[in-house]
Amino acid sequence: MSTTAAPQPSTSAPQATAPALLLALPPLDAEQLRAAFSHLRPVLAGLPVLVAYLGEEVPADLPFSAVAVTPAAAIPSARWIHTAAEYLNAYKLMNEYQAPRCLMLGSESWTLAPQNLRTMVTAVMENETDLVLPRYTTSPHDALVNNTILAPVTRALFSIKVHTPQPIDLAFSMRMAERLASTAQRFTAANQNDALLWPVGEAATAGFNTQEVAMDTRSFPVPEVTDLTQLLTLVAGSLFSDVETRATYWQRARTQATVVGSEPLVFSAEPPRPDVTTMIETFRIGYKNLSEIWSLVLPPNSLLGLKKLSILEEQSFFMPDALWVRIVYDFLLAWRLRTINRAHLLGALAPLYLAWVAGYILGGRKEAHIEALAAAFDSDKPYLVSRWRWPDRFNP
Structure with a gap:
């Protein structure tokens, strides 16, 4: 596994002003990249955007006033979930280019409704929210590891009611990025670039403000880990470790933190019953x-x-x-x-x-x-x- 390297900029267009937003994309091939940019055009219209993604070529005609950045050593990160190395690289780019906010998207983000993404951008930019999380619309049989372990444990222990504590699409402020990077650095220094971070735990312990945004249906990337035991070991095990690390915080009695936009889940139509x-x-x-x-x-x-x-x-x-x-x-x-x-x-x-x-x-x-x-x-x-x-x- 490669170690985290300082990103190397590749300018595709002159940067007239400092970027208002870092757009961090997952590894994409050329066709996926074109689809993502086309989808994001109405979302980010009029904003100076710094685009960062893991790839080898920078398109000649980005649809934004932006600098595209390709990290010199592409990190072999999972395409379905964000890793410590990705958060650390995002912070380095925000700091280098003085981008005060970041929109980090997962694979197949072009299946999200543009108005949903625009709401996330508005929340982090105009409302000055530190952490913006999605509340996805799913079928009642989807995301059950999340709904039965990750979300309720996070809610109970950190006194914060969010539905997606391990998001694949999120937006965050510079100070949130700095906090995430501080935790990520401990993992990458130990050559654990693919370790998972828990943004909600970071925000809760720091007292940062959080907002949820209702999202329409989304096509979710398929995890590389398909065996249930491996999935629980990766995701639930990571959450358990985070809970252990923050034990002195959650053992104290606390009132529920206010999460703007937090509402009960609403499921889409029920699919055929599983076996x-x-x-x-x-x-x-x-x-x-x-x-x-x-x-x-x-x-x-x-x-x-x-x-x-x-x-x-x-x-x-x-x-x-x-x-x-x-x-x-x-x-x-x-x-x-x-x-x-x-x-x-x-x-x-x-x-x-x-x-x-x-x-x-x-x-x-x-x-x-x-x-x-x-x-x-x-x-x-x-x-x-x-x-x-x-x-x-x-x-x-």
Whole structure:
């Protein structure tokens, strides 16, 4: 893996004024780049924009008054999620060219409605918001790792109600970029360029203002990681590490931070039902094969709940939210205590996650259920705080 290198500018047009915005794009081929620029033309019309992307050629006729910048050593970053190296490079460019704000977009951003992107730009520029996050419109079966672990844990522990704590499209101020870069530098210095950052945690601990923007449907890039266990290890594991790092912050009682534009999720039309039978069978196999590992992590009441769940017929299969919340919190504690190998730990979480998802799909009430789950994480936070401070009080 290459190390982070200072970006090298390649001027495609004279820069008459200092850029008002850095536009940071993911690795794109020539056709994708043309599609992105065409899509962004109405979004950024009239703004002096600095365009940065990972590529080898700079187009001769950019549709903006801009300087295009191609980093000298292209970082082999994931195309579906932003990495520490990308945030660090964005800050270096903002600092070098004195661009006070950044719009960072993920792959396939041209499937976003231009008016949504324009709202993000307006929020960060005119409202002087430090962090602007999307609230995507998805089907009720999409983004469930986010909706069942990432978002509710972030909301409960950092007292900030956001729906996408690991965004692929976001906008941020210079001081937010500086804070992200400071964290990113610790990863890149350890040659962990592809580590994940959690902008919401950074904003919350710094007391920066945050805004959510409602987004229409989007075509999401397919993760390079397709196995559920690997996905949980990467994303949930990264969140658990961030929670561990910020423990002194979230253990103190706090009022909910104000997030401009925060509203309940609204799902698009429901697609055909996924194969819940396979999910339930995976859980039952896990119950037979992983009980010993689960007993190292979960208290007796949770194990009893799983035993009852394992014998339910499909038509009545449902994991109570309170049980799922305790499972996540106890796995988070086991992550901190290194009760077992961390990769094995999150592998053991996968069938439990599928059990909750199966009950959610069978149960209906999709938007209301997601909101109720988030509230359950909020209510049970004292359990996590108590166990975090005095882990020896419970020894399964």
